[in-house]
Amino acid sequence: MIDFVKKYEGLWLFVHSPAAIVAAIVAAVILLGAVFAPWIALVNPYDLASFSLFDGLLPPAWLDGANPKYLLGTDDQGRDMISSILYGARLSLVIGLSALTIAAVLGVGLGLAAGYYGGRFDAVVMRIADVQLALPAILTALLIDGIARGILPAAIQQDLRVAVLTLAIALSLWVNFARTARASTFVQMNKEYVQAAIMMGQHPLRVMFVHILPNILGPLLVIMTVDLASAILLEATLSFLGIGLPADSPSLGTLIRIGMQFLLSGEWWILWIPTLFLVMLVVSINILGDFLRDVFNPRLR
Amino acid sequence: MVYFILKRMVQSVFVMLAVAFLAFSLFRFVGDPITQMTGVETSVEDQERLREELGLNDPFVYQFARFTGDMLKGDFGFSYRTRQPVADMIADRIPATLELGVVALIISLLVGVPAGVYTALKPRGVLTQTILMTTLVGVSIPTFVIGIMLIFIFGVQLGWLPTFGRGGTVQIGGWESSLFTIDGWRALLLPAITLGVYQLTLTMRLVRAEMMEVMRSDYIRFAMARGVPMGRLHYKHALANTLVPVITIIGLQFGGVIAFSIVTESVFQWPGMGLLFLESIRFVDIPVMGVYLVVIAFFFVLVNLVVDLLYVAIDPRLRIRDVQ
Numbered sequence: 001m002i003d004f005v006k007k008y009e010g011l012w013l014f015v016h017s018p019a020a021i022v023a024a025i026v027a028a029v030i031l032l033g034a035v036f037a038p039w040i041a042l043v044n045p046y047d048l049a050s051f052s053l054f055d056g057l058l059p060p061a062w063l064d065g066a067n068p069k070y071l072l073g074t075d076d077q078g079r080d081m082i083s084s085i086l087y088g089a090r091l092s093l094v095i096g097l098s099a100l101t102i103a104a105v106l107g108v109g110l111g112l113a114a115g116y117y118g119g120r121f122d123a124v125v126m127r128i129a130d131v132q133l134a135l136p137a138i139l140t141a142l143l144i145d146g147i148a149r150g151i152l153p154a155a156i157q158q159d160l161r162v163a164v165l166t167l168a169i170a171l172s173l174w175v176n177f178a179r180t181a182r183a184s185t186f187v188q189m190n191k192e193y194v195q196a197a198i199m200m201g202q203h204p205l206r207v208m209f210v211h212i213l214p215n216i217l218g219p220l221l222v223i224m225t226v227d228l229a230s231a232i233l234l235e236a237t238l239s240f241l242g243i244g245l246p247a248d249s250p251s252l253g254t255l256i257r258i259g260m261q262f263l264l265s266g267e268w269w270i271l272w273i274p275t276l277f278l279v280m281l282v283v284s285i286n287i288l289g290d291f292l293r294d295v296f297n298p299r300l301r
Numbered sequence: 302m303v304y305f306i307l308k309r310m311v312q313s314v315f316v317m318l319a320v321a322f323l324a325f326s327l328f329r330f331v332g333d334p335i336t337q338m339t340g341v342e343t344s345v346e347d348q349e350r351l352r353e354e355l356g357l358n359d360p361f362v363y364q365f366a367r368f369t370g371d372m373l374k375g376d377f378g379f380s381y382r383t384r385q386p387v388a389d390m391i392a393d394r395i396p397a398t399l400e401l402g403v404v405a406l407i408i409s410l411l412v413g414v415p416a417g418v419y420t421a422l423k424p425r426g427v428l429t430q431t432i433l434m435t436t437l438v439g440v441s442i443p444t445f446v447i448g449i450m451l452i453f454i455f456g457v458q459l460g461w462l463p464t465f466g467r468g469g470t471v472q473i474g475g476w477e478s479s480l481f482t483i484d485g486w487r488a489l490l491l492p493a494i495t496l497g498v499y500q501l502t503l504t505m506r507l508v509r510a511e512m513m514e515v516m517r518s519d520y521i522r523f524a525m526a527r528g529v530p531m532g533r534l535h536y537k538h539a540l541a542n543t544l545v546p547v548i549t550i551i552g553l554q555f556g557g558v559i560a561f562s563i564v565t566e567s568v569f570q571w572p573g574m575g576l577l578f579l580e581s582i583r584f585v586d587i588p589v590m591g592v593y594l595v596v597i598a599f600f601f602v603l604v605n606l607v608v609d610l611l612y613v614a615i616d617p618r619l620r621i622r623d624v625q
Contacts, residue, residue, distance in 0.1 A: 131319070134601070136560030146582040146590055150331035233443050240445050241567050241579060260449065264457060275446055283441040290437070 107177025115185025184216035225289035324591030398573030417508025448568035552608035
């Protein structure tokens, strides 16, 4: 019953928050576009045969000299901007979501265990978390990337770029999950249902994941949204710095880096359209995160 | 008081040792130093001889002790890429990054603190709502996009400011400064704003939250009831008590400023440590990466130590507790 009211209340708040509705629509459109990119994109930016240099540097459809076939114009290689962005957003989201999943599994697991066992294990995990927290996420991700470059043999490095990037982002984001899960677990540990489960001799893993986890999902969901935005930003930043993905498999960040070359020339769309998409995606995820935080934290309302 | 400072100093030494260990592990275990130093033609015997000469066969703890000792003497080893001493390479770049970071921090405080106070005192004003909305969007825009936008508007469209490099610099006792020429300031402005924007939103949000908290407290209500003039109330009684958290964030933000200076320096081709670090990652130049970490950690520890001392200066309660 309480759950029902809570859900209903969230929905009610959602319908009455125009910012959250717009943000959800924008995020959903970009997400759907990314998922169905291979079917709706005009050309495949990875397939050299599907576009032609003769179509290069065409402006968006509403300007003079445009080809109406390419709604947002083309880049210097003749790639349709919309197709590049759809495929780029696809890659950004895949990396962002996988990094987030790894970070969540790692962080929540460690946080639950730290809260459950307490004592020395808790102290060790939290010390590591403190050190990690002192290092800004960007620095951590850059370092992991640099180490991977040093350790992996050159031959397989190109193939593993996406995996390395994902791991670098995941390892710089797990701390938030661990700290939140630990703090919430501490609160739950004193509740009677947890004490009863422990007393009945249930396996610690069962107590952690079946009993405690469902009750601390709220705050974790908020962290997930906020960190998804961070993960996408981090990937974009690393790719922009030229540390992330190679130019032949462009994510949104790589597209912006390529577009930088056209900053001084007239072809503004090559730079600004991917940038606009990235900002819209991140802003809408952040607005949704703010909204979720308000829903789960009624005191702030 | 003395005990407090000593304790903090001992802690700082341990932090530095931990970072030095990280740098040492990087150097020792990521790739083989000998392969990096020698060419393909070097015979295995020569490689082994070099390994022995450099002491790479010594026990681990002994190697680490020697590594730390060399660092204390200012010997940071040689870059794999340029074959120059790492100490010189980093020292050349320190002034550029520090000037950029400090100016960015000053911008973020000069704008962030007043904006935070204003939005806390007039929570329902139109200007407050505008500022809050702008910061929400500002947090979501990545640093590099802000940099590109500033370059586009002020560098390309208006043509007012240079878009890369440091402009005119002056040598002052080995410190290459761009703070003493108009040209240098023009070059510094855009990167410093780019770097300061994110910190600015953090400062503003924190000052605002802190100020609202203080304004609700009993002693402010009492002062209000007693008829203390509003100006005096806001700026003397209330703001003074938000100073401790503000000082804290300066310490915490320093890490952020340094990290994001990597991005800003890349966008503006600003010849600082961040750009050097990026290059060294690209070329897997492990000694430079390691020393960069140690230098950053050193500044971080130093700033936080100063911040701790400032607490004692600002907050009289800390001094009293110490006496007891």
